[in-house]
Amino acid sequence: MSSTHLLADRVTVGYGRQVVLDDVTVRIDRGETVGLRGPSGCGKSTLARVLALLHQPDQGRVSIDGTAVDAVRYAVPVALRTRVAALFQSPRAAADPRLSLTDLIAEPLRATRTPESVVRERVAELADLVGLTADLRGRRPHAVSDGQLQRACLARALVHRPDYLLCDEATAMLDASTQAHVAAVIRDYQRTQRAGVLVITHDQTLLDRWSDRIVDLDRPAYETVSSK
Structure with missing residues (x-):
């Protein structure tokens, strides 16, 4: 395992009585693209918000390169919170x-x-x-x-210049030419900065083309289900 990674470690999140993430572990290494898929309502966007340090999990924690982050938003030190960015x-x-x-x-x-x-x-x-x-x-x-x-x-x-970029259906509302441009900018940024990228999308073709490995939130233990 790479020592430089963004990690959601055994994260559980609920809204009221509804648990949307249950003991989820997902890791994004520097320089790799992780695809995340699953049916609507399985917690993909919630996981993105947890990893983006925007939502505090009920259990578990997020760490950046081994440093635990126990707060969210502006309570996180600048040097840590600016290392992760999200595009929704x-x-x-x-x-x-x-x-x-x-x-x-x-x-x-x-x-x-x-x-x-x-x-x-x-x-x-x-x-x-x-x-x-x-x-x-x-x-x-x-x-x-x-x-x-x-x-x-x-x-x-x-x-x-974040080390980790989280893309939650970031191209879903765009026309084809803008989708291609946004994806190209992100890929070039990843290549030059060795950034880790999380891609959440229902577009299986995009997942297959872009991801180094794909994690399925609808499977036991949130396993990697495909890898290049």
Whole structure:
């Protein structure tokens, strides 16, 4: 087992009396792509939120390269929480409608008190990377398409150069050309940064093409069911 990995270790999560994850263990090594599949309601998105340090499990824990993370969101030290990023299915649910695309991308940097000169440089770099032209960057979410907004959300996810990127149906709402572009940006980022990537999707073709191994949440012990 790689010593550099993002790990959900024996995680249990419930909402009221309904248990959606029961003693789940999933590991993502640096540099690999793990596909995650299972029927609707089996807890895939909940697991993504737990791994993204957005939801505290009822039992079990998350660790990054062997360091246990016992808090969520801004209670997690900056040096740890910025190592994991997530890209979710709905960009409109993830984006503050009051912010321009430029400010949307910049917000995580400003939250960590990054100098404004560095913020401007990084935002411009990432906007170019994801294909956001200058005329789009000043617009707010209501004035751009879902595909353009998801590109901005991808840039935002990469802004701290995370070691682990969690993609929860991240291309499901996009047209084919935007899907291909987003996937290409993520693959290039993974290759250059040796990032670990989790891909959650119902698209079996995408899972087969992209994943180094696939974990099925609908199987006993959440086993790896295929591997290249």
